[in-house]
Amino acid sequence: MTRMHITTCLNGEEIDFLCEPHQSLLHVLRDELKLTGTKEGCGTGDCGACSVILDGRLVNSCLTLAAEVQGRSVETVEGVAGPVSQAGTVGLHPIQQKLLEHAALQCGVCTPGIVMAVKALLDREPDPSEREVRYWLAGNLCRCTGYDKIVRAVLDAAAELRNLPEERQPA
Amino acid sequence: MTCLVEIPTALRALCEGELQVQVPVGNVRSIVRALDERFPGFREQLGQSFAVAIDGELIHDPWLEPVPAGTELHFLPVIAGGQETQVSVNAAYAAPEDVEAAVALLAEAGSQGRVLAGGTDLIVQMRTGQCSPQLLVDVKRIPALGVCELGTEVLRLGAALSSAVLREQPEVRRVFPGLVEAAELIGSEQVQGRASLGGNLCNGSPAADTVPALIVADATCIVAGPTGMREVPVAAFCTGPGETVLGTGELLVELRVPRPPARTSDAYLRFTPRSEMDIAVAGAAARLELGDDGRCRGARVAIGAVAPTALLVPEAAEALVGSDLGEDALEAAAAAVRAASRPIDDVRAPAAFRTHLVGVLSKRVVRIAASRAAGEPG
Structure with missing residues (x-):
């Protein structure tokens, strides 16, 4: 072929x-x-x-x-992440940062998919309700966390993104 | 001299519950042979594709790998979902830009050709070996198949239009709330981004959510084929599970849905054990037209997942038209729906439960459609 x-x-x-x-x-x-x-x-x-x-x-x-x-x-x-800074730190996207801070992953296999799904959600709806987040993530299976920490992280990331001044919004 | 073999969980029953066994040293092949002698069937159940770890070091393609004395050997059988999920067929791919080119490709390929729209059914079927087409005709680059246009008389929906795009049309949602709610019940956000209305219909699933909604909306299928265009009422499009009226070289181009009369609205409800990511155990759609006196002036009721195809139930509509949509009329409609249903027993529900459910759903869906037709919020 x-x-x-x-x-x-x-x-x-x-x-x-x-x-x-x-x-x-x-x-x-x-x-x-x-x-x-x-x-x-x-x-x-x-x-x-x-x-x-x-x-x-x-x-x-x-x-x-x-x-x-x-x-x-x-x-x-x-x-999704920004470039590595001169200090050597990786410019994680707020979605990634919040998933880390909330310990919203264990084995991590679902995490890249969750990051993309959440990015697609927040690009469309910057202020989702918890219900919207849960329905939006219905197609992302996570067998470790029980989802609760993921949902908290997403709501927190959304709040952070809403509060960032325009010049600091990720691309 | 021996080595220690850790028995994989999946093979423990075969190995009389042993967790670990001592086996004479050699190579992986001789060890598998020894285990097969002691536990007949071991080799077959292990399969051809596995890796081993010898003292923690992972070795792929391990048949001739030596296994020294005193080492510990773990078998790692291939887990389902790993290498089995590659598309195994050698299908060619074409992405024509107009309907004529697509029809010509499909006509030439005959039974070896398949239309690729969202791929959420087709690619899974190819992967599980349910079909192995020689040619995939991707129709998403044909502008006519992506149309979403609400005119004064008709809603035109391109067959490859995704649920995600349909959901984002507020005016379509206002006029056809039942059709849009059926489309947005299908699969996850990821599936919604790809799955098309035309695909949901052409896949021929008796449980397809949009089909009862399209039937009550009285949609017409516009089909292109080698001899020209033809129109098929949506209620006649599916002829059995996985079967449609489409012949060789034919392509579903568009769904045309007439704008409903004034004081008319629709609704769709289904029952699933889970609230998301599930397939209807039973489904019901209704379109209700109310007269100025608030009584039912027109009705269409259709049911899904309770017969080889989705069905229009005219007897249910007759029970409703002229009534005040009170409990007696709703119960008569539900009885008609139950009488029309011919469900099967399967893993998702017994037939008797499906028959019961579809009656309950039809009453609820008629109430919702009626309150929408009356302009009540929600």
Whole structure:
């Protein structure tokens, strides 16, 4: 089978890759592009570990073919944090920082998917209710935390983002 | 000389409950053979794909790996969900930009071609081996299939329109609250971002949430094929589980939903054990038109997940039209719905429970549609 040449915008950067026509975006991200932040949980669209943002929409990368992203824009967890500062500290996004502060992860396999799902939510709705957060995250399975700490972290991150002055808002 | 083998949890029953066994040293192949002699079936149950850890060092492809005396060996069988989830087929991919090109591709591929819209059903089916098409025709780059346009007489919904886009149209939600609430019940946010209305219909699931809602809305399917366009009423589109009226080379292009008359509204309700990420055990949709006197002037009731396809139930509508929508009329409609349903027993519910549920849901959904038609909030 002929491999396809795909050009796409990945985390703000124009990139090219080759893929099999039936290869999932998840496998291209992990195996070809070596962006292993995006995880495979179920491979059937149930667990959300592979969540990425495609043209502004939250999607499961396991149910997206790599060939479909030609000319589109893909955001993965690798693009969420800011650059490393001169002091050597990583500029974590407030969503990531709050997940850490609230101890909202244990094994961490679901976390990249949660970060992307929460980013998609807060990009749309800066002030979600707890109920909205819980419904929005229904497609992200976490078997460690019981979700409560995740929900607290999300509400806290949302509050922090709302209070940040414009010039300090993450890109 | 021996080494210590830790028996994997999944194989402990086969190994008479042993947690650890001493086995003569050799290589991994000889150790598996020794274990298979002692516990017949060990080799088969372990499978071909596994890794081992020898004194904590992980070794992939381990068959010939030597296992020295005194070492501790762990087998790591492949966990389901790992390497089994690669799409195993060699399907080609095409993304035509107009309906004619898509139809030509599908006609040429015949039974080997499949339409790819959101992929939330198709890609899973390919991965589980339920289908193995040779050609995937991605229709999301065809502008006509992404239309969402509410005109003065009709709502036009492109077949590849995702639930996420549909939900963001406040005017569509105002006019068709039941249709939008059915669409937004499907799957997670991630699934909503991809799953299409047309896909929900073409997948032919008896439990599809949007189908009863489209039936009460009296939607028409616009189908393109090698010999031109044709129209199919949505109630006649699905012919059985996983089966539709689409023939070779045919493509669902659009759903056309007439704007309802004044003082008319719709609703959809389903029952699921979980509040999210679940499949309807039973579903019911209703569209109610009220007269100036508040009595029911027109009604359409449809049910899902209780027959091989979603069904329109005209007898339920007859029980409602002309009534004051009081308890007697609602009970008569529920009885008609129960009589029309032909559910199966399966893992999600016994048939008798489904029949009971669909009656309850139809009463509730009629009440909701009626209060919306009357302009009551909520």
